[in-house]
Structure formats: C-alpha cells, structure tokens
Amino acid sequence: MLGPRQCGKTTLASSLHATKNFSYFDLENPLDIARLENPVRALESLKGIVVIDEIQRQPKLFELLRVLSDRHPLPARFLILGSASLELIRHSSESLAGRIGFIDMGNFSLDEVGLPKLNRLWFRGGFPKAFLAKSESGSAIWLENFIRTFLERDIPQLGIRIPSLSLRRFWTMVAHYHGQIWNGSEIGASLGIAHTTSRGYLDILTGAFVIRQVLPWFENTGKRIVKAPKVYIRDSGILHSLLRIQNFTALQSHPKLGASWEGFVLEQILCKTGDRDAYFWATHAGAEIDFVLLRKGKRWGIEAKYTDAPTLTKSMSTAMKDLKLHHLWVIYPGPKSYSLAKNIDCIGLNDLPIVTQTLLPS
Numbered sequence: 001m002l003g004p005r006q007c008g009k010t011t012l013a014s015s016l017h018a019t020k021n022f023s024y025f026d027l028e029n030p031l032d033i034a035r036l037e038n039p040v041r042a043l044e045s046l047k048g049i050v051v052i053d054e055i056q057r058q059p060k061l062f063e064l065l066r067v068l069s070d071r072h073p074l075p076a077r078f079l080i081l082g083s084a085s086l087e088l089i090r091h092s093s094e095s096l097a098g099r100i101g102f103i104d105m106g107n108f109s110l111d112e113v114g115l116p117k118l119n120r121l122w123f124r125g126g127f128p129k130a131f132l133a134k135s136e137s138g139s140a141i142w143l144e145n146f147i148r149t150f151l152e153r154d155i156p157q158l159g160i161r162i163p164s165l166s167l168r169r170f171w172t173m174v175a176h177y178h179g180q181i182w183n184g185s186e187i188g189a190s191l192g193i194a195h196t197t198s199r200g201y202l203d204i205l206t207g208a209f210v211i212r213q214v215l216p217w218f219e220n221t222g223k224r225i226v227k228a229p230k231v232y233i234r235d236s237g238i239l240h241s242l243l244r245i246q247n248f249t250a251l252q253s254h255p256k257l258g259a260s261w262e263g264f265v266l267e268q269i270l271c272k273t274g275d276r277d278a279y280f281w282a283t284h285a286g287a288e289i290d291f292v293l294l295r296k297g298k299r300w301g302i303e304a305k306y307t308d309a310p311t312l313t314k315s316m317s318t319a320m321k322d323l324k325l326h327h328l329w330v331i332y333p334g335p336k337s338y339s340l341a342k343n344i345d346c347i348g349l350n351d352l353p354i355v356t357q358t359l360l361p362s
Contacts, residue, residue: 001105003083004208006129009053016049027058052080084209104274107235110268124236125235127235130237143238151168151171152164155167174202174231179260184199211231215278215279261304261305269359273295277294279292289319295361298326302331308332310340332349334348
C-alpha cells in the first residue's frame with residue numbers, strides 16, 4: 001500500500017487488527033525496530049496478516065520478504081506500507097517481482113467528503129488532519145508543519161542528502177509552475193542549479209507522491225507536439241500553502257486559480273479510475289487538451305475549466321479530430337451539465353460520478 005505521508009495508510013491497515021493472527025511492525029518505533037534486529041527470527045514464525053509500516057526505512061527487508069513469500073504452504077501474508085515509490089526505495093521492485101500487488105492510496109476525495117464540502121476540500125486539500133482541522137489557521141499550521149517535516153526528516157530517511165532549504169525552494173518554484181510544461185533549464189537557472197539537478201529534484205518529489213508528472217501524448221499527427229511533461233502539486237492544500245494563499249477568498253483572485261482547479265479535477269478523477277495512463281496533449285501551434293486517458297481500449301479527453309459556462313473551443317474540436325477521442329468532458333464547478341457538440345459534454349460536479357463510472361473497467 002503506497003501513498004504520501006499522513007494520508008491514512010496506517011489507520012486503514014489498523015482496521016485489520018480484529019483479524020485472527022494479526023502482527024504489526026512500525027519501522028519508526030524503536031521497539032519494533034529492535035524486534036526486527038534479527039528479521040528472520042521475528043518474521044518467519046508469524047501467521048495470518050503481518051503489517052510492516054514505513055518500509056522505506058529498511059529496504060533490505062524486501063530480500064527476506066521474497067524468501068518468506070515463496071514458502072508453501074504460505075503461513076502469512078505481508079501488507080507493506082510505504083511513503084515512497086518502489087523506484088525510490090532501491091532494489092525493491094526487482095526483489096519482489098511477481099510476488100507483489102499494489103494498492104495506491106491517496107487523500108480524501110470529493111465522493112468521500114461530499115459535494116457540499118467541495119470548497120473546503122479544494123482549498124485545504126485532502127490530507128485528513130488538514131481537512132478536518134477546526135479552523136483555517138489550524139489547517140494552515142498543519143500543512144506548514146507537514147512540509148517542514150517532510151523535507152527535514154522524511155527525505156533524508158530515504159538516503160537522499162539534499163539541503164532541505166534547497167529542496168523547499170525547488171518545491172515552491174514547482175508550485176508556481178503548477179499545471180505548466182516543465183522547463184528544467186529555466187527552473188534550474190532561477191535556482192542557480194543545473195537542469196539535470198532540477199530534474200533529479202523533480203523525480204525525488206514525484207517518487208515521494210507530492211508531485212505528479214503528466215506525460216505528453218505522442219502520436220504522429222503531422223503536427224509538432226510538446227514533448228516535456230506537465231507538473232502538478234498533487235495535494236491542493238500543499239499547493240496553496242506553498243503559494244501562501246491564506247483563504248478561499250484569496251484563492252478566487254489568485255493567478256493560479258485555474259491551474260489549481262485543473263490539478264484538483266485531475267486528482268479527483270485519478271483517485272476513482274486508477275493512477276495510470278494520464279497524458280496531456282499540446283501542439284506548438286497552440287492546440288491543447290488538459291488530459292487524455294486510455295480506458296477500455298479507447299481515448300477519452302478531459303478539460304478542466306473554472307468558469308461559469310464553458311463553451312466549445314477550437315482546441316476541443318481539433319483534439320477530437322486529431323486524437324480520435326471517443327468522448328471529451330469539460331469539468332467545471334457549476335451544477336448543471338449540458339452538451340457542447342457531438343461527443344463533447346460540459347459536466348457539472350453533480351455529474352462527475354458519471355465520468356468516473358464510465359472510465360472504470362466493465
């Protein structure tokens with residue numbers, strides 16, 4: 001089970017405690033670390049469900065888990081919780097290849113908190129403690145503490161030796177590029193670092209589930225296609241904290257309002273349909289579509305528009321023709337849905353479940 005820190009992985013795993021033969025190891029707890037000083041002796045005799053939390057602190061355990069998962073009959077199953085991608089946790093994906101399944105866990109989503117709390121979820125983000133805070137100031141304090149702890153403690157625990165101040169400046173710079181095409185040279189020049197260094201920083205924060213890279217759609221359409229990824233801060237609350245946006249009213253007049261909405265819509269859709277196959281499409285001539293998803297062997301387009309009544313644009317018509325989209329949805333914050341053209345619909349948030357349900361496997 002993989003996801004960002006503080007998103008609720010431990011809480012969910014703890015719900016299995018009533019299961020017969022349940023064992024739990026927290027690799028941030030000194031007592032559990034001591035129990036695993038001899039991991040073979042500690043793990044091989046266990047039965048039932050064994051939860052190992054914060055696996056990124058001891059990636060060498062993957063080698064032992066490979067051995068334990070090959071036993072027949074299998075006395076125990078292991079639920080591994082991690083706050084970093086397996087690419088960032090070195091060597092783990094190879095050692096458990098063919099023996100592991102993945103559950104990607106995110107923060108609160110709109111269908112969990114309900115449409116009446118849309119603005120609260122969008123502004124505060126989906127981290128449970130930020131969303132459920134008793135006040136805006138309490139939420140802001142939690143988000144700032146999360147950013148600081150993440151940079152000063154969590155990143156070094158992955159064996160990454162980058163000054164927290166440098167990484168924070170980079171993360172803040174990415175917040176200002178939220179929803180834009182990645183330009184490593186420009187960002188590197190602004191921070192006084194090489195473009196290769198900025199790319200390394202981007203991959204680190206992507207692997208830690210706080211940044212999302214949306215890759216460009218490549219196809220020979222006879223047009224010059226943008227080939228760099230777009231970057232997003234995955235949690236809207238973290239985005240607004242890095243941008244120093246103090247309240248929802250201030251967000252409404254901020255230059256990143258539209259980009260913030262775009263990233264929020266993307267996360268809501270991927271939360272329900274699966275964190276895979278998300279692309280964007282843009283040409284150097286100016287035509288673009290926010291997101292292209294591959295589902296059920298078809299191509300689906302999504303545009304996110306923070307406006308009262310979106311209208312059909314030339315880019316939408318061009319994308320439908322060039323990409324051969326099965327359907328294109330324009331997601332906006334209004335209550336009503338209506339048709340813009342054949343196979344192009346404007347979808348209000350009340351009908352967002354129609355989109356996600358359509359994209360789910362049959």
